[in-house]
Amino acid sequence: MTATVERAPTEGATGSKRSRILMKGNEAIAEAAIQAGCDAYFGYPITPQAELLEWMARRMPELGRVFVQAESELGAINMGLGAAATGARVLVSSSSPGMSLMAEAMSYMAGSQTPIVLVNVMRGGPGLGSIGPSQSDYFQAVKGHGHGDYKVPVLAPASIGEAVELVATAFELAERYRTPVILLADGILGQAMEPIEPQFRHPPRQEFDWALTGADGRPPRVLRSLHLLPERLEEHNNVLQAKFREIARNEVRWxxxxxxxxxxxxxxxxxxxxxxxxxxxxxxxxxxxxxxxxxxxxxxxxxxxxxxxxxxxxxxxxxxxxxxxxxxxxxxxxxxxxxxxxxxxxxxxxxxxxxxxxxxxxxxxxxxxxxxx
Amino acid sequence: MTAVATPPRVIASRPELLTDRSTHYCPGCGHGIIHRLLAEVLEELELAPRTIAVAPVGCAVFAYDYLQLDWVEAPHGRAPAVATGIRRVRPDSFVLTYQGDGDLAAIGTAEIIHAAGRGELITAIFVNNGIYGMTGGQMAPTTLLGQHTTSTPTGREAGAAGFPIPMTEMLAILPGVTYAARGSVSDPPHIGKTKAMIKRACKAQLDGAGFAIVEILSNCPVGWGMTAVESMEHLSEVEKVYPLGVLVDRSAPARQPAAAEGA
CATH class of the missing domain: 3.40.50.920 (Rossmann fold)
Structure with a gap:
């Protein structure tokens, strides 16, 4: 649901009326991803993020883009892994219990340096918990999410307008650092409606020298996280850790x-x-x-x-x-x-x-x- | 000395798609044969330049070291979901999964059934050797009754460990599946038939007809506690439980709802 509201020009403003639209958080996040050039969305219904999936179900096919309702959160995140491996801009969303199922693939993507944006509209836990708003997945998100030695950028909006802005930032960070990025919202941000200025950002596209497109006239590419030799895995982990230090230096926001x-x-x-x-x-x-x-x-x-x-x-x-x-x-x-x-x-x-x-x-x-x- | 040497006539050679290196597979393992069949089919159909393949968890994860294609590693069992994502965003690509029986018939049952149910345009190569080879020879869902494994040390007994699961028969009843067949690598005639099945399963994807799967009965000499020759001979016992042949071959796309009869 959207409705347009007009805000009276404030003193000192340029004089033109600024158009604002009233949007539900889940829908605003979905639309921001679309405007940011999201090529594919994969999801599974769960409260309180279901409207995000529903928005994508309608909008993505309209635009000739990919929408799949998966058989589970495992299915959704792994479809995301496959699509992202080709260099596509991919969004996957869920809420707390679904995020637990997605932890496995998140670890693989952190290891194979595959960019993806994941939205968690947090609900009460542990277990099936409640469908009320909560921030009880902080540890899960910021301490790595899945198994292994890794971190992923976690962005926490405090308003729907900020969520819209951070969706674009999330895609930029994901592609700049070849990493999964989590947008951590909660049931209130997902369900509430707020007026937002529809100033969506459209991050520019770049060519990736790692994307799987078929080995046509170039050497084959492999996206992997398996390195059986301890020396090789430590070397790979050192590369990841150097990247994490770079992110920590450059990307703190408060x-x-x-x-x-x-x-x-x-x-x-x-x-x-x-x-x-x-x-x-x-x-x-x-x-x-x-x-x-x-x-x-x-x-x-x-x-x-x-x-x-x-x-x-x-x-x-x-x-x-x-x-x-x-x-x-x-x-x-x-x-x-x-x-x-x-x-x-x-x-x-x-x-x-x-x-x-x-x-x-x-x-x-x-x-x-x-x-x- | 004026005789001109006649060049030797090449009657067999390594497909270019296969790397020139020895594999990590155990001596006598069927994966090498299946890799070669896949390489031959992809070359004959000129598919390699647009192929994106999904590697499983298990012995065959290293398939990317031997088949010169673009590969992505999937978490255990998730290859059909990963392949779905690839194929949906790159409709011009040719997408295949290479999965073992632990991967496809145990941990990945939801992913394979729903990819097949959606009629995803992907080709699944399902290598069934009835055991978890990489982890040291534990029972798989496909392990035969009575078969000794490290987790069924007195033989698989249905009361405690259930029955062998005929995955391909289960998949074949789904309308999204356009081709499902089971071959074997037990001897050259069977290997030839299996190659034809792989080719048909690849063409099904090219035709946009739907999901295609070829189950290939293979051996695991080390896991089975047999010599390579014994294990190949033993495949005839496995074939009694998992009959060979084409289970379904729907040439027409099954994507539209059937028209009401007499309407």
Missing amino acids: AGEQLEDADLAVVAYGTAARIAHSAMRKARQEGIRVGLFRPITLWPFPEPQLRELASRPTAMLVVELSAGQMVEDVRLAVEGRCPVAFHGRTGGMLPTPDEVLAELRRLDATVRAGGAT
């Missing part, structure tokens, strides 16, 4: 708000950052100087930036829709330079801004009293 004078920083991503933002404003009204640090790339994690922030006299509150996962990376980043507290809800339950505010008051009082958290 956003900060009111951190300059902050005594306390809330660290949160995605939907949790929206809630934290409301809590921050309430706290400021009470005179508690709170800032917001929002990682946009969960891997590479904005570690140096957080460490620098922690060098100032401050304390941090991490807010997540989980029992506490990113908080471990925050603690690793700050290396004890400042106290780090945590507040989270699970199972599809959301922390309210007032809950977060109460935690901020408590943290503020503790810091003022000079105590530990």
Whole structure:
């Protein structure tokens, strides 16, 4: 469903009305992928991402592109592997339980350096869990997803508009670094509707010297992750690790708000950052100087930036829709330079801004009293 | 000395598609024969330049070292899904999977059945040697009743380990399957027939008719605890459980719904 809404020109704007469209998150992500030149989509129905698959089912054949509803998430991700091996731009989407099934092929693609974009619209877990919004797949996404020594870039939008932008970024990163990329959303981002400016990006195409197109007038190409000789596999892993270091150097993304004078920083991503933002404003009204640090790339994690922030006299509150996962990376980043507290809800339950505010008051009082958290 | 030497007459040679190297396969293994058949067929149909092949998990994962084609490795059993993705985005390519019986008949049953059910335009080469060779000779779904393996040390007994699964018969009933046949590498006449089956299965893809599969009964001398010659002779026992021949050959595409009778 889309509806066009007109926004009155703001003072200082160029004077022309900017057209915005109201879109559901799942559908906006799907359309952004189409606009980014996605050649093929493979999926399997699962709540709360089913609308993404349905959007693709209608739009991709309209455009003469590939859509297949697979027999399982295993089928979907491996169709993605095959299509991506030919150099096609491929999107696969699922939600938490489906992501577990996709972990196997993700490891193969990380090993064989096959680019693909994977969307996880997270729901409550473990197991079948719930269909409510959650951020409980943080560990799964940022610690590699499948077996073996690898990482993949993980992008975490906090709004539907940002999701649209990050879909294009995801394709760019995937192709630049020959790697799977995960867009980590949650049930709220997937299901909510927000007005967005339809400014879709269209990343340029490039020729790949690794893509399988048939050995016609050139030597055969093989996309593989198997290297039976330990020496060869270590050599291959060293290449991968060098690539991961390059990504960590170049691709950290984060956003900060009111951190300059902050005594306390809330660290949160995605939907949790929206809630934290409301809590921050309430706290400021009470005179508690709170800032917001929002990682946009969960891997590479904005570690140096957080460490620098922690060098100032401050304390941090991490807010997540989980029992506490990113908080471990925050603690690793700050290396004890400042106290780090945590507040989270699970199972599809959301922390309210007032809950977060109460935690901020408590943290503020503790810091003022000079105590530990 | 004015005699002119007559050049020797070439009656057999290595297909150019095969690399000039010895394989890692055990002495007497049937994979080498099947690789050669595939190379001959791809050359005869001039398909190599547009072929993208999918390698399995198992002994034959190294097929890419011997057949000079573009290859991608699939996770265990997922080759038909990988092939689906390739064929859908590159409709001009020729796509084949090369899979063993552990790969296709155990861990990859969902992928092979649904690729066949969709009538994907891919050709599956299914090598059935009734055992997990690479991992040291454990029971496969195709292992014969009574057969000794490292995981059925007293012989496969149906009560505990189930019955051999005739995958190709199961696939042949699906309307998306245009060609399904079973051959063997037990002796030269059977090898010749098997080559004809592979060729027909490749042409089915070229005709856009649907999914095609050739099951090839092969041997595993080491896994079976036999000499190479004994294992080839033993294939006649295997052929009693898995009869040879063409199971289905639907020449016309089966993609449109049948017209209502008398309408």
